Amino acid sequence: MIRRSLLRALPLACLAAMAFSADATLLVSNATLITMADDQPDPFVGWFTVGSDGRIIALAPGAPPDDVAATTTIDATEKLVAPGFISAHSHIFMSPLRGLGHDVTLYGWFRAWDRYLRHSTAEDIYWFTLHGSLDFLRNGITTAYDFSYNGGVGPPAIGLGEVVPPPRLKPGPFEQNQIEARIDAGLRSIDSIFIFEFDTLSETRAHFETLLDYGHTKAAENDLLLKMAISGRVQFEPHKSTAFMEATFMRDYGLLNQSHFLESPERVPEQQQKFEWYVEAGALGPQLIFGHFIQVNDHILDTVAASGAKMSWQPTSNGRLADGIADVVEYRRRGIPVAVGLDDQSCTDVSDPWQNLRIGLYTMRGLHEDATVLSVHDMLRLHTLGSAEVLEIDDDVGSLEPGKFADFLIVNPRHPDTGPVYDPLATYVLATSLRNLEQVYVGGKLVADGLTFPGHDEARLRREIDTRTDRLRAFAIADDFALAAANAQREGDPAAAITHYTAAIAAAPGYADPYIDRGLTHFGQRDYAAAAADFKAAVAADPTSARALIYRGDLAYRYIEGDFAACAADYARALAIDPQFHGYHAYTAELYLYSGEPARAVAEAAQGMAREPASLIHQINLAHGLLFTGDVAAAQRIYVELSDEEIAPGRKGAAFALGDFRLLAEKGAVTYPEIAKLTPWLKTLVRP
Numbered sequence: 001m002i003r004r005s006l007l008r009a010l011p012l013a014c015l016a017a018m019a020f021s022a023d024a025t026l027l028v029s030n031a032t033l034i035t036m037a038d039d040q041p042d043p044f045v046g047w048f049t050v051g052s053d054g055r056i057i058a059l060a061p062g063a064p065p066d067d068v069a070a071t072t073t074i075d076a077t078e079k080l081v082a083p084g085f086i087s088a089h090s091h092i093f094m095s096p097l098r099g100l101g102h103d104v105t106l107y108g109w110f111r112a113w114d115r116y117l118r119h120s121t122a123e124d125i126y127w128f129t130l131h132g133s134l135d136f137l138r139n140g141i142t143t144a145y146d147f148s149y150n151g152g153v154g155p156p157a158i159g160l161g162e163v164v165p166p167p168r169l170k171p172g173p174f175e176q177n178q179i180e181a182r183i184d185a186g187l188r189s190i191d192s193i194f195i196f197e198f199d200t201l202s203e204t205r206a207h208f209e210t211l212l213d214y215g216h217t218k219a220a221e222n223d224l225l226l227k228m229a230i231s232g233r234v235q236f237e238p239h240k241s242t243a244f245m246e247a248t249f250m251r252d253y254g255l256l257n258q259s260h261f262l263e264s265p266e267r268v269p270e271q272q273q274k275f276e277w278y279v280e281a282g283a284l285g286p287q288l289i290f291g292h293f294i295q296v297n298d299h300i301l302d303t304v305a306a307s308g309a310k311m312s313w314q315p316t317s318n319g320r321l322a323d324g325i326a327d328v329v330e331y332r333r334r335g336i337p338v339a340v341g342l343d344d345q346s347c348t349d350v351s352d353p354w355q356n357l358r359i360g361l362y363t364m365r366g367l368h369e370d371a372t373v374l375s376v377h378d379m380l381r382l383h384t385l386g387s388a389e390v391l392e393i394d395d396d397v398g399s400l401e402p403g404k405f406a407d408f409l410i411v412n413p414r415h416p417d418t419g420p421v422y423d424p425l426a427t428y429v430l431a432t433s434l435r436n437l438e439q440v441y442v443g444g445k446l447v448a449d450g451l452t453f454p455g456h457d458e459a460r461l462r463r464e465i466d467t468r469t470d471r472l473r474a475f476a477i478a479d480d481f482a483l484a485a486a487n488a489q490r491e492g493d494p495a496a497a498i499t500h501y502t503a504a505i506a507a508a509p510g511y512a513d514p515y516i517d518r519g520l521t522h523f524g525q526r527d528y529a530a531a532a533a534d535f536k537a538a539v540a541a542d543p544t545s546a547r548a549l550i551y552r553g554d555l556a557y558r559y560i561e562g563d564f565a566a567c568a569a570d571y572a573r574a575l576a577i578d579p580q581f582h583g584y585h586a587y588t589a590e591l592y593l594y595s596g597e598p599a600r601a602v603a604e605a606a607q608g609m610a611r612e613p614a615s616l617i618h619q620i621n622l623a624h625g626l627l628f629t630g631d632v633a634a635a636q637r638i639y640v641e642l643s644d645e646e647i648a649p650g651r652k653g654a655a656f657a658l659g660d661f662r663l664l665a666e667k668g669a670v671t672y673p674e675i676a677k678l679t680p681w682l683k684t685l686v687r688p
Contacts, residue, residue, distance in 0.1 A: 024049035024070035031076035054443025084142025089341025095132030106264035122172030133185030156236035232259020243277035263292035315360035317343035339390035478504035512545035546578035596670035598628035654685035
């Protein structure tokens, strides 16, 4: 195969001749071509052919020779034909969450959509991504750099060293489903994955490599997936170790890293200090792209420019979220390459690339009070070939040139009529809009025909979206009742809490958590029958809830009913659903202590300590297991070490251990004589 770079270097006459010798599946003629190729800056009337591989065979001005033929021919008289837009920064799965957080800045907007998204499943995310991908295509976006959602739930850490709860990773093939959805839609993409940090580096790498291998396999099978990349997240992390891990993975796996950075006006000095983490980690260079990159200073800009790092600009979402203005005119003057993205449909609401072009263009001209600082050609180039260059995919997309994919738009400026065309490029950028977009092609195949998608059941898609978002909204309403219940608990009113949890269950009968939390309230009131019924109802409501299975196994079966076999079965099911369930080894260690298998409890506690070294529950369980297997001295050492440590609110080590002894004596399957022997000594360690 002739290299694409060589194809583009050939004279147009030679390329036209090549059209005779290649099998063309599509011929577009009489088009006003806006190729965006650097050697063709001005539009011209011409033609091009597309081969069976979806790439442009030949492209030339004038009419095609008489003997150029193709399976399908398009007469594009008086129509503008241009490369599909590239969104260099996208979160496509957010498509069904529009109009939220409309009067808040970035982190308030996060909270507005998180109350829904936190309840999504991997299957939901497939449909959400399909919805967003088709929306992109209908609006003329043919390639997207997509930050895939990993199923993580947890708040961001804005400041340095900020303490936030550790994120929780929901089980399911979230990232894989998004790749499938984009391919099913017909959208070309780069898949960008977050590095989710597990308890050990080996687990983190294994998880990342699983996703990377899946993506590489899909890319080899289907050219709609161009490549894989890293989703940087230092902006949302409290410690520099994240920057070092990203830099290491960039080098080890040879990947681009696009990192949301210096995006919002909150706590800017702390955010700017995080820039030094990337510098110290050695991450800066052509493989690093800063997303948004608004709250900068001269030092940061000079350092980025000298390193060859890049940025992506999202003018529409930056305005919507009041992030500020990225002065890309100044960035380009300093030599920083700039790409343009639509961000996600939840913060642009209408993923309209023409709107994005104009907001960006007009903002820069207004900021500098100079109409020459950014031309219509340069603005369009940033959203097409310029983005492709930043993302290092310009051999394949970004302009209409032989050897590149035939990803193009057919735009009719006279329907609806925008008036006579004096300057095709200016008309395209300034006067046309989504209403003028007639057809979208990816790889020479029609993927959007006006408002319809050939080959897609839009009625089903809408049903799926509506059904799934209705469930998420019901869960969010249930969360509101649960919050009221938690407040009632803090105020010492368990009866009111139970009433609120009951309302939550009525709002979302398929949501396991309100059953669990009501069951815990009953348990605290020693209404064990009601508690057991709620834990069982939680599993019935959602058999895929690992939390419901753990609580049914732990409290209903182990504690209340003493059915250790049923408890073990629930734990096994929970682990199969969520292999990373936090605290799993604490539950299993306790099960083995109660069922009379202390050696197995020791093994489980050791695993728990390795995975969750900060959790003192594992150390207490280890001490119990060692005590009951005869290693009294080792157990005593641990009890002494933990005597001043708060294991649970209001209970330090010795008091906590004595509580365990009481419950083991009451509910355990065997009698441990060591409990009676050690209790007097352990009481001497009790601290207030």
